[in-house]
Amino acid sequence: MSARSEMDSLESVQLVMESIALFAERDAAEYPRLFFTTDVLAPMRAQEPTVDPTAYCALLEKQEPLLWARVFPRGYIDFVFLPPPAPDTLRHLLAARMGHPLQDSTIAAFKEVTPAAVSYQRKRYTTAMRLLAAQLRD
Secondary structure, three states, rough: OOHHHHHHHHHHHHHHHHHHHHHHHHOOHHHHHHHHHHHHHHHHHOOOOOOOOOHHHHHHHHHHHHHHHHOOOOOHHHHOOOOOEEEOOHHHHOOOOOOOOOHHHHHHHHHHOHHHHHHHHHHHHHHHHHHHHHHHOO
């Protein structure tokens, strides 16, 4: 990994950490929580991870109680991971068998809606996250 891409990864992890704290403070609706969960967990569970899964998990663990209490939708975690991780820890998610990939098509299957409906919600979520990122930079 080049120094620039490594720096980009570190910056994105830092943004994720700051976003978790702000995101949990808000009364997030279900779709944003589903997208956020997918986006936070996907880097450490990808076939070819973009970050070191163990190091990324260690960073996320700093906000772990908040993630499990206010961010991760329990039903979605149960749907993606078979069997669900027990106990609820990020370390167990690293090792848990996945029944479904962490992607928008899984959200559509979980919600029993069309991919187009999820795509529409993803666009709204992306706009909201850009605004959140701008707030974090200010």
